[in-house]
Amino acid sequence: MEKRIELERRARKVNQITELNLDNCRSTSIVGLTDEYTALESLSLINVGLTTLKGFPKLPNLKKLELSDNRISSGLNYLTTSPKLQYLNLSGNKIKDLETLKPLEEFKNLAVLDLFNNDATQVDNYREKIFKMLPSLNFLDGFDCDDEEAQSDGDDDEEVNGNDSEEEVSNDDDDEGDSDDSEEDNGEVSLSEVYNDDLEEDNSDWEGEGEGGEDDEDEDSDIDEADGDANESAASVNAKDDKDGEKAGDESQARGKKRKHDG
DSSP: OHHHHHHHHTTOOGGGOOEEEOTTOOOSSOOSOOTTOTTOOEEEOTTSOOSOOTTOOOOTTOOEEEOOSSOOOSOGGGGGGOTTOOEEEOTTSOOOSGGGGGGGGGOTTOOEEEOTTSGGGGSTTHHHHHHHHOTTOOEETTBOTTOOBOOOHHHHHHHHHHHHHHHHHHHHHHHHHHHHHHHHHHHHHHHHHHHHHHHHHHHHHHHHHHHHHHHHHHHHHHHHHHHHHHHHHHHHHHHHHHHHHHHHHHHHHHHHHHHHHHO
16 A cells, blocks of 8 residues: 555655545555645545554545445544545445444534445434434435435536537538538529620620621721822822923923023
8 A cells, every 4th residue: 555655646745635546555454644644635445455444544634535345344433533524435345233333423524425235224224314313414325315316427417418419419400401402502503603604705705706896897997098098198299299390391391492592
């Protein structure tokens, strides 16, 4: 047990440890656990082989103690040095009568006690007597004084998780249905849009070609007009040159006649 305690400490200071698990470490008595563990709140000694609680340390802040599956038959008075105890599991031990349980009356905050698989549970009116002996007790062997079973945190979590999972599944189904509808709608819209886009593109092509033809005709007419103007201006230039030539010829001819006459 001492080696196991040192292993569980993990180099932590003794007065800073709040939880200690010594299950299956095999020892007939408490060894290595001292009063220095003042901060300890939870201690588990399941299936260790304890036959006595002699030497159990003073643990002023201990609230939860697991002692199931040992061979304890007496000596519960050694636990009274831990007055804040709220949870005590003694199932699977060798407690034979209710008298052995008398020291538990010292625990004013004890709310949960488990004595399952002890001979003491066979005593007549066992449950009624225990609840009367321990007024602070809420649950004995997993049931309250009205035989209502205690719900563990795990059961609550399963119920919550189960409800959540069902809601999630139903929501997923709804989402899938919505997505299928939206996909179908989107498919129809996209096809019609593609078809309309194709038609618009074809029409725009035809309109572009028509407009281009008119532009070409205008350009051709402009070119023809430009060519006509150029031809007219060229013809006028040529006509002017001809007139100037004729005039120059007449002048030269007149000068020749004058020289001849003067001579």
